[in-house]
Every structure is written in structure tokens, then in C-alpha cells.
Amino acid sequence: MATNPVRKTAVWLLFGGIGMFCFALFVLPPLYDVFCEITGLGGKTSGPYTQEQGAQQNGAQQNGTEQRPVDLERVVKVQFVATNNGAMPWEFKPLVQEVKVHPGQAQKVAFYARNATRRDMVAQAIPSVTPISAAKFLHKTECFCFNNQPLKAGESADFPLVFFIDAELPRTVNTITLSYTLFDITKQGTEQKAEQSTGKNTEQDAPPLAAVL
Amino acid sequence: MAHGPAKGIGRWLFATNHKDIGTMYLWFSFAMFLLGGFFAMVIRAELFEPGMQIIKPEFFNQMTTMHGLIMVFGAIMPAFVGLANWLIPMQIGAPDMALPRMNNLSFWILPFGFALLASTLFMEGGAPNFGWTFYAPLSTTYAPPTVNFFIFGIHIIGASSIMGSINIVSTILNLRAPGMTLMKMPLFAWTWLITAFLLIAVMPVLAGAVTMMLMDINFGTSFFNAAGGGDPVLFQHVFWFFGHPEVYIIIIPAFGVISAIIPTFSRKPLFGYSSMVYATSAIAILSFVVWAHHMFTVGMPLAGELYFMYATLLIAVPTGVKVFNWISTMFRGAITYETPMLFAIAFVILFTLGGFTGLMLAIAPADIQYHDSYFVVAHFHYVMVAGAVFSMTAAVYYWLPKWCGRMYNEALGKTQFWISFIGFNVTFFPQHFLGLAGMPRRYADYSLQFTDWNMVSSVGAFIYGASQLLFLYNVISTIRSGEKTDDPKVWEGAEGLEWTLPTPAPFHTFSTPPDVK
Numbered sequence: 244m245a246t247n248p249v250r251k252t253a254v255w256l257l258f259g260g261i262g263m264f265c266f267a268l269f270v271l272p273p274l275y276d277v278f279c280e281i282t283g284l285g286g287k288t289s290g291p292y293t294q295e296q297g298a299q300q301n302g303a304q305q306n307g308t309e310q311r312p313v314d315l316e317r318v319v320k321v322q323f324v325a326t327n328n329g330a331m332p333w334e335f336k337p338l339v340q341e342v343k344v345h346p347g348q349a350q351k352v353a354f355y356a357r358n359a360t361r362r363d364m365v366a367q368a369i370p371s372v373t374p375i376s377a378a379k380f381l382h383k384t385e386c387f388c389f390n391n392q393p394l395k396a397g398e399s400a401d402f403p404l405v406f407f408i409d410a411e412l413p414r415t416v417n418t419i420t421l422s423y424t425l426f427d428i429t430k431q432g433t434e435q436k437a438e439q440s441t442g443k444n445t446e447q448d449a450p451p452l453a454a455v456l
Numbered sequence: 457m458a459h460g461p462a463k464g465i466g467r468w469l470f471a472t473n474h475k476d477i478g479t480m481y482l483w484f485s486f487a488m489f490l491l492g493g494f495f496a497m498v499i500r501a502e503l504f505e506p507g508m509q510i511i512k513p514e515f516f517n518q519m520t521t522m523h524g525l526i527m528v529f530g531a532i533m534p535a536f537v538g539l540a541n542w543l544i545p546m547q548i549g550a551p552d553m554a555l556p557r558m559n560n561l562s563f564w565i566l567p568f569g570f571a572l573l574a575s576t577l578f579m580e581g582g583a584p585n586f587g588w589t590f591y592a593p594l595s596t597t598y599a600p601p602t603v604n605f606f607i608f609g610i611h612i613i614g615a616s617s618i619m620g621s622i623n624i625v626s627t628i629l630n631l632r633a634p635g636m637t638l639m640k641m642p643l644f645a646w647t648w649l650i651t652a653f654l655l656i657a658v659m660p661v662l663a664g665a666v667t668m669m670l671m672d673i674n675f676g677t678s679f680f681n682a683a684g685g686g687d688p689v690l691f692q693h694v695f696w697f698f699g700h701p702e703v704y705i706i707i708i709p710a711f712g713v714i715s716a717i718i719p720t721f722s723r724k725p726l727f728g729y730s731s732m733v734y735a736t737s738a739i740a741i742l743s744f745v746v747w748a749h750h751m752f753t754v755g756m757p758l759a760g761e762l763y764f765m766y767a768t769l770l771i772a773v774p775t776g777v778k779v780f781n782w783i784s785t786m787f788r789g790a791i792t793y794e795t796p797m798l799f800a801i802a803f804v805i806l807f808t809l810g811g812f813t814g815l816m817l818a819i820a821p822a823d824i825q826y827h828d829s830y831f832v833v834a835h836f837h838y839v840m841v842a843g844a845v846f847s848m849t850a851a852v853y854y855w856l857p858k859w860c861g862r863m864y865n866e867a868l869g870k871t872q873f874w875i876s877f878i879g880f881n882v883t884f885f886p887q888h889f890l891g892l893a894g895m896p897r898r899y900a901d902y903s904l905q906f907t908d909w910n911m912v913s914s915v916g917a918f919i920y921g922a923s924q925l926l927f928l929y930n931v932i933s934t935i936r937s938g939e940k941t942d943d944p945k946v947w948e949g950a951e952g953l954e955w956t957l958p959t960p961a962p963f964h965t966f967s968t969p970p971d972v973k
Contacts, residue, residue, distance in 0.1 A: 249554040249630045256622040260656050267664025267694060272679055275690050369682045375757060426683030431676060
């Protein structure tokens, strides 16, 4: 087969083309996710905060059991925004517009959601942080966005969120806006609850490739 | 000669001869050019006055989408492939393309791809209406059901391009005549070699992008759906990773054409041949690392904006080298202004103008103002129309006597040039003003203050459109009844292997390889 030089060139080029197709389909999306995860681009917050992560980030001076240092000198304003995607009919809003927190201090807030329609629905909230440089310093220990949220017709609920700001937050950032966009996933949600349940933030139990595919 | 062309329709259906396939590519692309041009006329007719007169806004969106898709994938790209089929074997002393049967396949799937795409116009829900860049989620969640036809159409068109490119690279790397080293090749062969590599690298990425769309729409994946963990911005990155090399795929063969025509009519060898080769390669390599300058407003960090801005500005350097070389070739040459030369000079001037507006758009802070305005429309039409289409027209006038052994009507050719040149500039120059004044692209209606320049632009568009019919007439009348010529050189200043062949070029050429000194 490879004796004919023309055929040899053509086969090489064909494999090159197929390789680029696979690159676009199987490498680019996970690569993009990893890139965003590392840099915080796109303003996405990472998954549930764990002690190991904290130990890694804060270095040797802190072991897993110790309480986080709270920087009482600094005050960071955290604002909350709630948006409905597309034609999502739910009522969705933060119970407090903003809170002032010390870095390291855990804070609990809640978002109010009401399914005013006559059908049972499932929603998924997708977070976004502005400025994007602050995204990787906002840690959530508990968030309604980690799971999809079913509400029966006419039902309402307070969705909880517990977070703290990393003490390493750059000095230039004094205000962080945390926005949630609520998506209607009733169709997908009922079909594949298990896979969809944690949305973006599945990297603890699954590699990025599997998370996307 | 062993045998001539087959008789009847079989000659075309089962064609393996590079000249026949090249001819089919050229006619097909011209048909697509007229179709896409007709869509452009519909757009300009609607935009002649503010308010809705002729068509509905939904249909306007279909027109802009189909105009872009057909012009890029149906008119310009196949036109250059047709030119490559005709010329590359003749320029490098090869008897035919390296893979003639694949050549046949790569042409014949094209009409099916475009039939699939164009048929959506007659379907329920209408044709794709999300712009030729088909950003998700507009092209996934909110797309008309015909989007699936669009996706398969793109797959077929992409397969055709990839096969055509594999053929061109295989031909150039394996079938050159003895003594024809790479650095002796005419620049048209060089630019196509580089273009073919770009195509093989990025057409699969486009196929990947539409495949992800297909899966998001039909199989419940979430590549571009934020609710399921995907990201719509990913689409823009993947698309422009294809899209930016794509714009060079369109323009680089044009560089090759211009580099053949200017020396002929300046009666001087091309200035800086090797720097042309290196500059073209540099442009091709840089095209892979600048894609995000199309998406400065997407919310990038400062470092990203700075990187993509400077990398983009860097492309001006090799491009400047090329423009400098063309001008230096003309400098103190014995220039005559035949129609191909007129188009070539207009190419250099107008392409450079389009390059300058490109530099303006590359400046990230300024781009936030220009983004998605008519300024962008003006910019890319200066490089696509005055760049690619003018160079194609120049190429047809330049090589047509060689192909069919008849001279075109010079007076008619020059008339067509001036009507095209004036029509083009009247159409697109005012769009710079419209864009700077804030008129957004892709809308069926506009505010009253934009009326005057839109009217001017529409009038120019009709003039330019009419000039293409004149071109069609000139080509047909040349083939049927042009003045016969059998001078192998046709143009006294022409150099290269194709001009050593008899005129008109026989069905089989270089069955025994020529001796290249």
C-alpha cells in the first residue's frame, strides 16, 4: 500500500484530517473546560469545596482539621443576581441582594424560587462570577446549583447557598457579583437525573472528558 | 495522443481529466456566485429604505445566512479549487492530478451538498437563519428544524474540500517534473500547497463543530448548552479556530493569482519570490493562533485580549511584505493595462484597504465599538470581494485564452472592470461610515439616519451585480466566438510551464515530463 508515493502522501493527509476531526470533537471541549477550570475564565465557580482542596491551596501552614483563618481586616461585598434563562417561567430571586463578609468567614444565604406553573418542573442553576478573576477564590460548601431542583406545580422553596471567600482573594477585588441563571431542564432532568444532577461540577467523581460526553 | 474526451454527458459524469473537472468546478462556483449574489440583491433591495418593504424579517435572516454560506463555501472555495485543477498540473509539468478518481468524487458530491443546503429554503420553518457563523445556542436551541440539513450539507462540502486538498498536496509533492524543485514552483502552486494544508487542518474542525451541534440538537448532549454543563462560548472558540484559517484559505490562492499576473504585465520577474513563499507560510501559521480576535466582546481577561490583539497585528508584517513585493514588481516595469492587470492592481489597492480596516478591528479596545457593526461587513467584503472575487475574475481573463484558444473582448473586459470597480466601492465604502455611525449588521431594518448611505450602498450593489452578468456574457461569447489565437504564450510577458503548451491547451498535457532547467 505504501509503496506508491502518491498513495502514501494521500493516506498520511487523510489520517491528518481524521485526527483533526477527533481533536475538535474529543480534545477541544474537555481542554476548554480544563483551561477554564484552571484560569477561572468564564467566571465559573468550581464544584463543592473540600478540605483537601483547601489544604492544597493554602499550603503547609494549614492542616485539614484546623479552622480557616478569617481576615477581619478586610470586608468584601458579595452581590447576588438571579436570572431566568429563555422562557423559564419560575419566580427566582435572592432573599438578600448583597452581603458583606470577611475573607474566610462562611456565609449562608438563600434564593427564593417558586414554580407558579401548573406542571411539575426541574431546574438547574448555572453560576457565573464577576469579575472573572475572583471566580476561583469563591468557594461553596453547599449550593443548590450542585443538584437539579425539582419543584411541583405551585410549589416554592428557599434554595440554600453556603460559601466563603478565600483569604488569597486579590487586594484589588472588593466587590464580587455572583449570578445564577436558572435553566428549565424538565425534559432532560426526568430522563437522566443521575448524570445531570451535578451539572458542570462533576470533576470529583468523573474526569472532564466523561463530564462533557 | 492516446484518446480525447469521451462523448456526451459521460465526459462530465465520469470525468477524471483535471481540465474537465476544473471546468466543472469553475462553472459550478459561478452558478453558486450568481445564486449568492441574487440573495445579496434581495438583502440590498430590502435595505434600500428603512422599514419593511419587500420581505419579512425572518426571511431577511435566511437571506444573510444563505448569502454568506453560499459565497464562502459554494462560490469562492470551489472557484479556487477549479483553478487549481486546471493550472497546477500544467504549472508543475504533471500529466494530471495525482488522484483523478477522487477528484471526480470531490467535485460531484458538491452539488448534492448545496442541494441539501438550498432545499431548506422551500421547507417548513425556512432556511437556516442564524448567520453564516451559526453561533450556538441560536443554531442549536433556537434553530429551525432545517438546521439538520444545513449540518449534513456542511459535512458533504467539508468532505469535498478535504478530498480536493489531499489531491492537490499529493500532486504537488509527488508529480512535479524533474528539475521542478519546490522553490522553482510558480507562486500559485505554492499558495495552493499552503492553502491545502490549512484546509486539511481546519475543515475537520468545522465538521467537528457541526457534529457537536447535531448531537446537542438530536441526542441530548450539552456541548454548547449551559444548563447541561456545556458552554456556548466553546462554540465560538471552535468555530473561529476553523474560521480564521478559513479566511486565509479564501485569500491565499488569490495571492498566487496576483503574483502570476503582475509580473506578466509589468514584464519583470516577481520581486522577492522566496520572501513571498515565507510570508505566505508565516500568514498560514499565524492564522492558527489569532482566532479569538473575532470574539473580543465575549468577556476575555485582559491578558487574552492583549495577546490576541498583538498576535493579530503581527499578521500585518508578512502581509505587508507581499504588498511591498507586488508594488516593487510593478516599479519601473513596462506596464500595460489589460483587463487581468486592471483587476490585479485593484486587488492590491482594495485588499490593502481591507487589511487596514482589519488592523483597526484588531485593536481590542476599539473593536468593542466596531463589533458586529457594518464596519465589519465593509471590512470583510473588501478582502473577500475585492480580494478573492477580483482575483478570480483576473484569473479567468488571464488564463481563459489559454484554456479555450480564443481571446476575450478587451473593450468589454475593461468596461466590466470599471463597472465592477465603481460598483464595488459605491456598495461597500459607505458601509464603513454606517458601521462607524453605529448601524449593526444582520438587521432587516435600520434607524432613519442611516438611510442615505444605505441607498447609495444598494445602488452600488445593483451596479456591481449587473457587472457580473456582463462578465458571464463576456466569458460565454469568448468561448463561442472569441477571436482565435494559437500563440502558446498569449501574453508576451508570461512565464511558466503552462505557457509552453500549445494554445488552446490540449486534453492531455505533459504526458512526457518537460525538462525544467
